[in-house]
Amino acid sequence: MEKEELKKIIYQLVEKSTGKKKLKQSDILKKVAADQGIDKSEVKAALRELMDAGELIFTYFGGSFVEIPPKE
């Protein structure tokens, strides 16, 4: 699977759950890997690129979560 496509799927998953459920990194890895039939390490690499680009961020509220950064 193309990494750009994978990044889009991850972003959409986080976007869809915003305001409903905070996702942990492991939730994303498990779900995307199972849905797309790929290895968790592939998802992890794509997620890391999203983090490095600042499209997604880690937040901490009694646990660490992946979220879309707040708009200024």
Place this chain on the structure above:
Amino acid sequence: MSMKHQTPLLDELEKGTFPSFVKEIKRAAEHSDYAQDLLGLLELSYKEKVTHWKHGGIVGVRGYGAGVIGRYSDIPDQFPGVAHFHTVRVNQPSGFFYTTKALREICEVWDKYGSGLTNMHGSTGDIILLGTKTENLEPIFAELSSKGWDLGGSGSAVRTPSCCLGAARCEWANIDAMSITNEITQHYQDEMHRPAFPYKFKFKVAGCAVDCIASIARADMSIIGTWRGDIRIDQGEVKNYAQGGMDIQKEIVDMCPTECISWDGSEFKIDNEDCSRCMHCIAKMTKALRPGTEKGATILLGSKAPIVTGALMSWVIVPFMKMEPPYTELFELVDKIWEWWDEYGKNRERIGELIERLSFTTFLKEVGLKPQPAMVKEPRRDPFFFWSEEDIEK
């Protein structure tokens, strides 16, 4: 420089013979607005008996989910200097060895961007840099990185692994604690910087069972140096200890937890079959006793401080593992443990708590470890031994 705030309550803590944190904050306040307002805010907290700190959720450096702990004042208008007062965790070198140049580098960065206050070291082990603004985080990270430093762990991540001085300065080290710690840190960089777990995971490496860093009580995974085979005895040196005034019966024989030592005044004997390798006798008679020649580590799992539920001590999961680079056996075991924890752990549940909830037998089965007599939960309690009602009646 005159003080911005009056601090009669804090001033009391400067009295006495011990060094005072108030004195240090006041010294920092001579050139730092952060420290000036920190004194004011702290004085108010002492007066009102309530904290004025809020925990911050979204703060960090790009790409990382760990290493910065957000902290905000709930009365920023009153104390603007500490409106933001974030903590930066810096990954410490194994064994806490620094050159003076390295310490100056850290201090220069912190004087430039932060409060100038540090905490050497935090309970996890990291260098703790106390108090900076959100906009300074990226420049701090950039400067530290350019000098070869990296951030430590925080949140639901692998926390910065730490160890004792090990073979670098200690005659009792059975493993190279510093090398192992460094390898773990390098190997699990991703897990340290990008929180991927139900909760925190701490590694601590102790060179021997004396466990100066208390890894057995403070780490999710404790790696403690040990040996296989017989303790080496120099009978001549034992006699020297006796002639030098040591009461071997009282100080060594009677203190042996498994009662496996005997001394008749001329010969010192150890029943190595029963020895639990606690290191007491070796640590007391360094010249006369030495560990066996086949060195390795005991791996323990599950300790934690009482934050969510009560405190736990680590359990032995591998009585003996050879610890040689590239430590493949250790990493394979850790990966299996994490996989199980990730699958079944609830949010904010430490590995030890998960084992308590689902049972040690389940853990062993899932991770592929064989039950062994050394895996006692606590002295005189064996998790594999179950009494039936009939047995109790007898």
